[in-house]
Amino acid sequence: MTYQATLLIELKPGILDPQGRAVEGVLKGLGHPVESVRVGRVLEVVLRAESEEEARALASRIGAALTNPVMEVFTLEGLKALEGAEGGR
């Protein structure tokens, strides 16, 4: 079966976010009343698994593989079956 996992990878609170600072500067330069901006990554991963539990475990392993544990945290934002959810091959 095929599942789509939505992984959110963000910097840990307190870690300097240069990209966020740059965007913040641009928005303030455009006159927007912005106080702060933090930028993260969202990944839509289509993966194959036999069950939802297996898909959830796999998505967590993938999130861990793509995250720098010193500076980042990841969250499994969503998991949905795409096709063949009824055990079809």
Add this chain to the structure above:
Amino acid sequence: MTYQATLLIELKPGILDPQGRAVEGVLKGLGHPVESVRVGRVLEVVLRAESEEEARALASRIGAALTNPVMEVFTLEGLKALEGAEGGR
């Protein structure tokens, strides 16, 4: 009042995602049963506005300013009041 807007900026479907392809290659190389990966950006923007409507309109303008309309789409994923929601200064 201060609000936090969560903006999601993704490539339009059909647009080649080199970053996603790179991540896909790494995950396949690690042996994960992955079919595809697409990478997007999520921005947490703290902004000042007098009301929720104004905050929503401002967040949309900011999203539009940060999005390349040819290749990207943005979604206002969330908007929440942070402090002084009761009209406090």
